[in-house]
Amino acid sequence: MATTSTRLSKQARREQLLDTAVAIVRTQGADGLTLVTLAEEAGVSRPIAYDHFATRPGLLLALHRRLDERHRAAITRALRDAVPGAGEVARVISTAYFACATDMPELGAVSAALKGNPEMEAIRHELTDGYVDLMATALLPYSGLAPQALRLRCVGLLGAAEAIATELNRERATDGEAVTALTDLILSGLDASTDRERPSSPGVSP
Template identity: 70%
Template sequence: MATPPMRLSKEARREQLLDAALRLVREQGADGLTLVTLAEAAGVSRPIAYGHFGTRTGLLLALYRRLEERHRDAVTEALRSAEPHAGVIAHVMSAAYFACATDMPEFTAVSAALKGNPEAEALQHELLDDYTEVMVAAMAPHSALPAEALRLRCIGVLGAAEAIAVELNRGRTTALDAVNALADLIVGSLAAGR
């Protein structure tokens, strides 16, 4: 006699659904992801999928948040073991940034699927602020810039990082060159200007 499937907590079920959604995006792209295909892939009823995310947009937003948080967490973790030297910290941040950018191909598909969505734009701003805080905290001990000037430079460097990630994902640069370029930009941004 088969044992009945174990009942998951709401949070564990949500994580299971997000894992299944990421697999679907990886295998079929974001266009293949709906709440119906998610329910089928996860082996749950449609009401369970709808109950967790409400709409396809809600699901995509949850995936976007999860990927961004994983990215930020990976950088934060890498920084914990970095030597307290600006060049080392910049290199560690850059390597972690591009490892996440290339290790999470789903991010590009999810981001593209959300393009033009006002909720996605608000979430992007929120997560950029969080990521900027991580970067400012890591670089502040190595810069004489006022806090606001350093924050603005970190935002600029993150914009450059995104552009370099596009080049890397297009195969127009190597991971090593991308990491070195971003590290140089980070260190260069620490100098006090006029």
């Protein structure tokens, strides 16, 4: 693609490049994303792409963070609109999590491409902490557990969610089965003395 003379601010250009990177991964997989292919598809010179990301791992890391932020933002919005109640909050978390897992397959592809990268491991811990804090904050009003105990359970629940998402993406479970499984796991992770009513949505037993 020929380079474009359109002038954007540095931040706007970075956003444009990351949008283009998402499109490349979606159509060609993570292996098809390099700084050269990014520059070509975005219509910019190669030095511009290198100036923003320096290396291919740098590009992949920036893209992973961008996709993860979108994922968490979607869950945050869903929780903001949720009807109060343990069952409903658990269902909303589960539904939003798997909607993002299927709507943004690029996140898994980029994560796999970065496997073994030391910087990625540090970012993974940071992002995991963010997810766990989000879940624990949403569930705390419905749990009799101490905050730290609930947070530790959320660590395990997030691991379970990732495993179920893998089954979902391998077409070994349906969306409904995945949501039901994670919803029930979340509810079973709350203190037994708490009212853990199941949501009334189809496929989830009262």
